[in-house]
Amino acid sequence: MQEAALPGRPTSPGAALGDLGELRRRLAEERRRLQLFVVRARQGHEDRQDVIEDWEHEYCRPSAGQACGPQEGFVVEKELGKGVFATVFRCRQRGLQGSGACAVKFIRSNAMLRKAAEKEVSMLRRLRARTAQFDREGARFLLGLVGCETFVHENHLALVLELMNCDLRSGLQKYGQGCGLPLIPTLRNFARNIFMALRALQRANIIHGDVKPDNMLMSLDKSVVKLCDFGSAMDASEQIRTDYIQPRYYRAPEVILGQEYGVQIDTWSAGVTLFELATGLILFRGGSNNEMIHEMLKTTGAFGQQFALTGEFATKHFNDNGDFLNAGGDFRLTKLQLPH
16 A cells, blocks of 8 residues: 655656745746845935835834844944945944954844845855855955844844945045046055956856945945945846846946846946046946947947947937937937047
């Protein structure tokens, strides 16, 4: 007599594999949904078109001197910054030699943002493991979790990070005096740090997706820059097809055109960022994707026809002959024109 299958268990190895495949599909879809949520939230903030009317009640605003963390081991000192997803505070860890200072990022009390932050934590841990295997040197220029790594404070997930000086957008304003940072040795050294960080990401097959001056942090002694904020990061094998990943001014053309992309889109963003750090000027300042292509063409000359016509969104910007469809004026650049 054949033994009856237990309730809730698959009846065969094939059924078990089917259930596993379905679970993987659902997890991949959840990651994709979270990724799109992050992209749209960042883009909405960039365009000032968010439909959320009031976020203030969702932010964590601990007062100076307040204790938090495991065994109340952190003491809040002052607020360092506020973004669309979180507030960041300088905190001091009790019982440590020296200042014990660190940065604590408190995520807004929002269910989707909590899931997105948990995904970022998972990415940071996975990245740490991969770079330890593939590029320990480059990993030194990626800002990661420290100490207890995470904790929950008053329903806010908190990420514990290395304390840095300021981001490079603030540094450019403070030290560049509107003319860019000194090329030698400051920008040369910072550029090396940035590309070492990108090398580590590339070897780990991870796309950052949000490379810009705001996400490059200067060390307390101003000698080193580290890449931060991995909320938009993804495995290169799990890329999402949308023309709104990356901040607009730092968005690669293959993203705008809807082509397949890889870790190289971060290199584009880094190059545009370095121009800005060197000159104090934003290289491509378009108000839309079409205007971004316009700005690129004015600088580089015409795209090759095959490149211009490839991609899910290419027809938004080029006709069948490879001519640019300028939605904002009379600029026209054909595939036959070359840069001077």
